[in-house]
Amino acid sequence: xxxxxxxxxxxxxxxxxxxxxxxxxxxxxxxxxxxxxxxxxxxxxxxxxxxxxxxxxxxxxxxxxxxxxxxxxxxxxxxxxxxxxxxxxxxxxxxxxxxxxxxxxxxxxxxxxxxxxxxxxxxxxxxxxxxxxxxxxxxxxxxxxxxxxxxxxxxxxxxxxxxxxxxxxxxxxxxxxxxxxxxxxxxxxxxxxxxxxxxxxxxxxxxxxxxxxxxxxxxxxxxxxxxxxxxxxxxxxxxxxxxxxxxxxxxxxxxxxxxxxxxxxxxxxxxxxxxxxxxxxxxxxxxxxxx
Amino acid sequence: xxxxxxxxxxxxxxxxxxxxxxxxxxxxxxxxxxxxxxxxxxxxxxxxxxxxxxxxxxxxxxxxxxxxxxxxxxxxxxxxxxxxxxxxxxxxxxxxxxxxxxxxxxxxxxxxxxxxxxxxxxxxxxxxxxxxxxxxxxxxxxxxxxxxxxxxxxxxxxxxxxxxxxxxxxxxxxxxxxxxxxxxxxxxxxxxxxxxxxxxxxxxxxxxxxxxxxxxxxxxxxxxxxxxxxxxxxxxxxxxxxxxxxxxxxxxxxxxxxxxxxxxxxxxxxxxxxxxxxxxxxxxxxxxxxxxxxxxxxxxxxxxxxxxxxxxxxxxxxxxxxxxxxxxxxxxxxxxxxxxxxxxxxxxxxxxxxxxxxxxxxxxxxxxxxxxxxxxxxxxxxxxxxxxxxxxxxxxxxxxxxxxxxxxxxxxxxxxxxxxxxxxxxxxxxxxxxxxxxxxxxxxxxxxxxxxxxxxxxxxxxxxxxxxxxxxxxxxxxxxxxxxxxxxxxxxxxxxxxxxxxxxxxxxxxxxxxxxxxxxxxx
Numbered sequence: 001x002x003x004x005x006x007x008x009x010x011x012x013x014x015x016x017x018x019x020x021x022x023x024x025x026x027x028x029x030x031x032x033x034x035x036x037x038x039x040x041x042x043x044x045x046x047x048x049x050x051x052x053x054x055x056x057x058x059x060x061x062x063x064x065x066x067x068x069x070x071x072x073x074x075x076x077x078x079x080x081x082x083x084x085x086x087x088x089x090x091x092x093x094x095x096x097x098x099x100x101x102x103x104x105x106x107x108x109x110x111x112x113x114x115x116x117x118x119x120x121x122x123x124x125x126x127x128x129x130x131x132x133x134x135x136x137x138x139x140x141x142x143x144x145x146x147x148x149x150x151x152x153x154x155x156x157x158x159x160x161x162x163x164x165x166x167x168x169x170x171x172x173x174x175x176x177x178x179x180x181x182x183x184x185x186x187x188x189x190x191x192x193x194x195x196x197x198x199x200x201x202x203x204x205x206x207x208x209x210x211x212x213x214x215x216x217x218x219x220x221x222x223x224x225x226x227x228x229x230x231x232x233x234x235x236x237x238x239x240x241x242x243x244x245x246x247x248x249x250x251x252x253x254x255x256x257x258x259x260x261x262x263x264x265x266x267x268x269x270x271x272x273x274x275x276x277x278x279x280x281x282x283x284x285x286x287x288x289x290x291x
Numbered sequence: 292x293x294x295x296x297x298x299x300x301x302x303x304x305x306x307x308x309x310x311x312x313x314x315x316x317x318x319x320x321x322x323x324x325x326x327x328x329x330x331x332x333x334x335x336x337x338x339x340x341x342x343x344x345x346x347x348x349x350x351x352x353x354x355x356x357x358x359x360x361x362x363x364x365x366x367x368x369x370x371x372x373x374x375x376x377x378x379x380x381x382x383x384x385x386x387x388x389x390x391x392x393x394x395x396x397x398x399x400x401x402x403x404x405x406x407x408x409x410x411x412x413x414x415x416x417x418x419x420x421x422x423x424x425x426x427x428x429x430x431x432x433x434x435x436x437x438x439x440x441x442x443x444x445x446x447x448x449x450x451x452x453x454x455x456x457x458x459x460x461x462x463x464x465x466x467x468x469x470x471x472x473x474x475x476x477x478x479x480x481x482x483x484x485x486x487x488x489x490x491x492x493x494x495x496x497x498x499x500x501x502x503x504x505x506x507x508x509x510x511x512x513x514x515x516x517x518x519x520x521x522x523x524x525x526x527x528x529x530x531x532x533x534x535x536x537x538x539x540x541x542x543x544x545x546x547x548x549x550x551x552x553x554x555x556x557x558x559x560x561x562x563x564x565x566x567x568x569x570x571x572x573x574x575x576x577x578x579x580x581x582x583x584x585x586x587x588x589x590x591x592x593x594x595x596x597x598x599x600x601x602x603x604x605x606x607x608x609x610x611x612x613x614x615x616x617x618x619x620x621x622x623x624x625x626x627x628x629x630x631x632x633x634x635x636x637x638x639x640x641x642x643x644x645x646x647x648x649x650x651x652x653x654x655x656x657x658x659x660x661x662x663x664x665x666x667x668x669x670x671x672x673x674x675x676x677x678x679x680x681x682x683x684x685x686x687x688x689x690x691x692x693x694x695x696x697x698x699x700x701x702x703x704x705x706x707x708x709x710x711x712x713x714x715x716x717x718x719x720x721x722x723x724x725x726x727x728x729x730x731x732x733x734x735x736x737x738x739x740x741x742x743x744x745x746x747x748x749x750x751x752x753x754x755x756x757x758x759x760x761x762x763x764x765x766x767x768x769x770x771x772x773x774x775x776x777x778x779x780x781x782x783x784x785x786x787x788x789x790x791x792x793x794x795x796x797x798x799x800x801x802x803x804x805x806x807x808x809x810x811x812x813x814x
Contacts, residue, residue: 056680058607076676077607236676236691247672250533254553 018207021283028279034272041088049082053239062255072257075247080258083239084265090240091269094155094224095217101159103213106166111197113167114174125171128164136161136219137226144232151240154233158220169212173205207284211277218273225266241266320810324523325793327806328535328544331663332503332528334697337478337486338471339412340423343700344666344716344802347468349506349526351803353395354471354491357386357405358462362797362804363570365720367466371400371492381457381755388448392515394474395496402450407475409442409452422483426704427469430728432458433749456753459760460721467718468803494519494807503528520810530663532670539564539788545811546789546796549664552610558788567787569798572623574616574725575667575714577658577678578777581738583709585650592775594644596634598685599778604677608670609783616779618768619715619725623782623800626722626764631772641685653686659702659711662693666785666802667714674780675712703736711737712780716802722764723752730771739776 022028041048050070057077065072071080113124131139143157177183178201186196225242227233234240236247241262248259329348335341338350359370372386392400411419412428413436425435432438438461441453454461464470477490489497494516495508508524527544529535532551538544540561550558550566558566579586579595586592601615617633620626645651660675661668668674672693679689689710694702702708713736718724731748732740744767751763787798792812798804 054680054683056677058603058677061607075673076680231693236672237679250531253533253537 018280018283022279025279025282027275028283031272031275031277031279034268035276038088038092038269038272041085042092045085045089049079049085051079051082053078053083053086054237055079055082062251062258064255065257071261072255074244074258075251075255078237080244080261083244084241084261087239087241087244087262087265088269090151090234090238091221091224091266094151094158095220095273098155098159098220098224099162099213099216101156102162102216103166103209105159106163107170107202107209109163110167110170111174111201114171115178115193115197115201117178121171124167128167131161132164134161137223140223140227141230141232144227149232149235151228151234151238154224154227157227158223161223162216162220165212165216166209169208170205173208174201177201177204211281211284214273214277214280218270218277221273222266222270241269320520320794321518322520322522323811324525325521325546325806325809325811326525326527326544328527328529328538328547330528330530330532330535330549330665331696333500333506333526334700335423335486336489336497336500337422337473338469338489339425339427339473340486341469342426342704343696345528345663345696347803349497349508350471350489350491351468351493352495352508352524352805352807353489353493353497354468354473355392355400355493356468356470356472357388357465359466360719360799360801360803362808363799365463365572365717365800367462370466371405371472375462377462381459381461382454384452384454384461385445386450386452388450389515390448392492393513394477394492395490395511396474396477398474398476400472400492401447402444403447404475405450405472406442406444408472409439411478412470413437413439419478419482422485424704427467427728430734431464431467431469431724433727433752434733438752457755458752459755459757460719460723460752463719463721464724467724468801469718494805495524514807516807519807521806524806532664536788539790542790546787546793548785548787549666549669550786550788551669552608552612552786554788555610555612555786558786563791565789565791567789567796567798568612569666569785569787569802570623570800571782571784572621572717572720572800573667573714573785574619574621574782575665575712575780576616576619576777577710577712577780578708578737579710580706580708580736581740581776582706583656585648585654586656586710586737588648589773589775590644590648591650592777593634594641594648594685595682596775596778597637597641597644598687599678599681599780600636601780602636604674605781607677608674609781612786613781613783616782617772619729619771619777619779620722620764620768621717621725621782624717624720624722624725626761626768628765628768630765631768634775638681638685645685645687651686653688655688655690657692657709658689659692659694659699659708661696661699661712663696665714666716667781667783668712669783671712678712706736706738708736718801718803720800722760723748726764726767726771727752730776735776737776739774741770741774744770744774 060073060077061075063069063073069079074080109124113121139161140157143160144153147153183200186200224233228240228242229246234243244262245259252259331345333346333349334343335346336350338354341347355371357372358367361368371388371392373389374387376385411417412425415435438454438458439452440455443451445451471491474490478485481488494511494514496511498507498509500506505525505527510519510522512518532549535547536554539547558564579592581587605613661671675691679691682689703711715729727748728734732745747763747767751760754760794810794812796809
């Protein structure tokens with residue numbers, strides 16, 4: 001028994017090692033904390049928010065921060081703190097859902113392109129190049145303009161513009177392992193393509209994928225805020241941070257806090273995911289082990 | 292003290308008389324460019340195909356109508372027609388045109404041109420009856436060809452209108468800016484694109500239209516009523532009212548309309564700016580489309596009326612510059628029926644009505660709101676959100692929907708919107724001009740089709756006796772109140788802010804003032 005346990009520790013799980021390294025990385029830890037706060041806030045929103053996000057009192061518009069309204073009230077007399085707390089839910093939803101979709105589509109396309117090569121590679125990757133040629137936000141605006149301004153459509157648009165990044169990433173790591181010995185060995189013992197892809201090629205790309213996903217969530221939150229700011233994303237009264245910022249713009253001179261707090265919320269949300277992504281990159285890079 | 296003031300006033304008056312009488316100074320009125328900041332761009336510069344104030348603001352500079360309003364009032368004075376006669380039965384109108392009016396392309400404005408325009412508007416098989424829906428014609432004249440039976444050229448400068456039946460506000464209707472006389476040659480040349488290349492005979496010529504940015508006009512040197520003082524007018528669209536106000540403070544624009552009510556005080560305190568209040572003759576309302584369930588049910592429509600707190604809307608968004616509306620007619624119009632009592636704000640009653648109508652748990656629907664501020668509604672988005680909130684308090688869920696301004700108007704006139712907020716600004720001060728375009732079965736954008744109301748409104752149009760017309764309009768307003776086809780929200784007052792140097796700008800209740808006599812001091 002004792003020997004066994006000792007053995008296990010020696011062999012060591014690479015993910016646990018990465019976790020240890022992440023915890024030691026100062027910035028990564030900060031990112032982890034910020035993301036943790038964001039997730040907790042999102043989950044506990046109805047419990048911790050002092051008011052409902054849509055409760056409004058138009059006779060109490062633009063109240064500065066006070067004990068009653070810790071962050072003040074907005075242009076419709078709604079409690080800004082409560083709206084930011086509920087907004088965490090929306091932003092997190094956008095990040096997770098839209099990136100999951102692009103992950104799924106992008107990884108599939110990347111694997112097909114990389115593994116089969118030839119005409120598949122040609123068609124898929126040239127198409128991805130075309131999409132990358134457009135600035136992401138412009139492409140997203142165009143897609144929303146076609147689908148109609150709604151939060152779901154903004155999420156679809158964001159997932160579409162993020163597909164090429166995942167496809168490229170996966171394709172290149174697939175190419176690098178496609179002809180390695182263990183793949184040939186797997187093929188030798190009769191594994192079919194699906195099995196090889198799922199059990200041998202994909203796990204090999206896990207580390208960069210995790211990093212890319214985390215960073216993409218940050219971008220997605222930012223892009224959704226931008227779309228909502230332009231009136232193409234969340235529609236009222238959804239407490240989306242970008243939409244809140246946009247509505248507060250007209251009162252910037254008179255009531256700066258209405259714009260400041262959602263802006264800070266976006267900043268910390270995006271910062272959290274970015275720091276976490278960078279931390280993960282360092283932690284998951286095997287070359288960093290000895291540092 | 293009193294004495295002192297009197298002396299000061301006397302001194303100023305003397306000084307002013309002296310100043311005015313110096314010929315050099317009078318000459319100085321000429322020249323300069325006026326930059327006007329407004330909340331939205333024009334939609335269509337062919338006046339008959341426009342329905343919105345932002346289009347009319349431009350077309351009325353470019354076009355003349357047969358008769359016009361005296362500045363600041365709805366009184367009718369001559370324009371292209373220098374005088375007119377009407378037969379005793381009210382069915383034959385003869386207009387004598389002035390002989391010195393020319394279109395900007397050099398063609399004379401004669402009887403032939405007037406007939407050509409009216410035929411284009413009223414006859415659906417006219418080859419030039421295209422490029423839009425010609426909405427204003429049926430609004431005013433009951434469909435195509437409507438009450439105007441014939442338009443005849445008597446001689447070069449005399450034109451005769453023969454009506455099927457008398458129309459009480461006929462003369463006032465001809466002053467409506469939508470009936471600006473266009474150059475036939477230009478319409479023939481541009482066809483469906485004419486709305487981008489307007490040619491009229493008005494005080495300003497059209498120069499350029501940069502969509503969603505600006506429209507540039509220049510003085511018509513040969514205007515029959517004298518060259519305008521200004522050389523050039525630029526109308527810029529700046530949808531955000533606070534951004535527009537900042538541009539005014541920065542000096543990028545010389546004047547603006549649709550001032551945020553919150554900014555009124557700071558304009559009054561600012562020594563470089565002055566504030567003008569336009570006489571109010573408008574209504575903002577929330578309409579419910581009868582083609583969508585459950586809005587065909589009067590209980591639902593009344594429930595909406597009970598669910599909305601109009602006074603609170605005004606306190607929050609209009610400051611003091613509005614009053615709650617109970618009817619589509621504003622109190623400034625002479626047939627306003629003050630005896631009608633509004634549906635009071637009472638959410639409990641709204642809930643009861645919903646339950647009675649079979650919707651105790653509410654329902655979900657689309658609420659369209661305008662993308663640009665309007666004189667009757669400075670902040671459509673905030674007001675829409677507030678309406679959404681009021682309705683949510685009685686259990687109804689409104690999804691807010693908006694489009695760009697011209698698409699928005701299209702959706703409304705295609706009757707596609709389930710519920711929508713919009714407003715109406717009176718064109719000529721006649722009650723017919725509110726009730727017939729908005730609520731008659733032939734025009735209603737929310738599919739309100741009341742035969743009873745139609746009969747009353749048509750009877751009121753043909754009745755020439757003012758007292759009897761008043762009774763008919765009282766009756767019409769009772770029907771409208773009972774049916775509650777829309778929730779009248781407010782009658783607002785539109786504040787304008789001007790730089791001190793902008794002189795002689797007289798706001799008109801119909802919002803149709805020209806820049807003809809406006810001049811700039813210390814250019």
